[in-house]
Amino acid sequence: xxxxxxxxxxxxxxxxxxxKHIDWEIICCTHGSGQLNFSDGSTITxxxxxxxxxxxLVLHTNISDGGFKNIHLVISNWDTALKMPFKIADKDGFIRxxxxxxxxxxxxxxxxxAIIIQNYLDLILNLIVSGIEENQHSEYVVxxxxxxxxxxxxxxxNIIACMKDIPLNPEYLRKLFKKELGIxxxxxxxxxxxxxxxxxxxxxxxxxxxxxxxxHMSGFNDSLYFSRMYKKKYGMSxxxxxxxxxxxxxxxxxxxxx
Numbered sequence: 001x002x003x004x005x006x007x008x009x010x011x012x013x014x015x016x017x018x019x020k021h022i023d024w025e026i027i028c029c030t031h032g033s034g035q036l037n038f039s040d041g042s043t044i045t046x047x048x049x050x051x052x053x054x055x056x057l058v059l060h061t062n063i064s065d066g067g068f069k070n071i072h073l074v075i076s077n078w079d080t081a082l083k084m085p086f087k088i089a090d091k092d093g094f095i096r097x098x099x100x101x102x103x104x105x106x107x108x109x110x111x112x113x114a115i116i117i118q119n120y121l122d123l124i125l126n127l128i129v130s131g132i133e134e135n136q137h138s139e140y141v142v143x144x145x146x147x148x149x150x151x152x153x154x155x156x157x158n159i160i161a162c163m164k165d166i167p168l169n170p171e172y173l174r175k176l177f178k179k180e181l182g183i184x185x186x187x188x189x190x191x192x193x194x195x196x197x198x199x200x201x202x203x204x205x206x207x208x209x210x211x212x213x214x215x216h217m218s219g220f221n222d223s224l225y226f227s228r229m230y231k232k233k234y235g236m237s238x239x240x241x242x243x244x245x246x247x248x249x250x251x252x253x254x255x256x257x258x
Contacts, residue, residue: 004121021054025054030070032064037060153217
């Protein structure tokens with residue numbers, strides 16, 4: 001699971017010397033513009049409402065003639081296939097808005113702070129992946145992927161009807177989706193539903209929900225099917241996963257009060 005290590009607003013800056021991070025770096029430009037220069041001679045020029053993602057251990061410098069401001073994040077354990085620095089457009093400034101709220105939650109003393117931070121971070125990273133894939137994949141594959149992400153919690157969501165709404169032959173779309181993403185639309189939907197259920201099971205609020213409720217919240221209308229698929233993916237039943245997490249949490253809390 002991706003973890004937020006650091007987030008802060010960068011004041012107006014003209015130069016950040018060559019440096020590198022052992023973890024992922026995400027730069028959300030909020031004002032001005034700049035240029036990132038990398039040790040291999042490549043460059044990325046960015047403007048306001050653009051986001052640059054820099055993989056671990058990539059040496060770079062950040063330069064601006066007029067100065068720039070940004071929100072700067074450092075992320076560990078991000079499981080992504082991205083290998084090189086990449087830039088995406090932040091349409092309507094939505095990711096920037098989420099990053100601002102994430103930064104506020106990071107310093108605030110609020111209830112369920114860790115869960116809120118993780119949810120904001122997961123959403124930001126999913127939007128970034130979506131933005132990267134929009135540059136790498138065909139229009140209709142991106143459209144279908146976004147529809148699956150938007151509707152996966154709806155247990156009545158009909159993936160066949162959804163694909164028929166896209167102006168492309170459904171069978172050709174299925175093959176194109178699998179070719180570009182390496183997984184069929186149905187498998188992709190199952191994957192994100194299971195990942196959602198796993199996050200719920202590993203939250204401190206999981207003891208407030210029954211397993212069938214977690215299944216429904218993640219888009220499964222059959223709790224037995226959910227349990228079978230969950231065990232196949234994670235190696236243990238959702239019931240055992242929840243019990244193990246709650247036991248570990250209880251032990252940690254007890255040690256903190258000793």
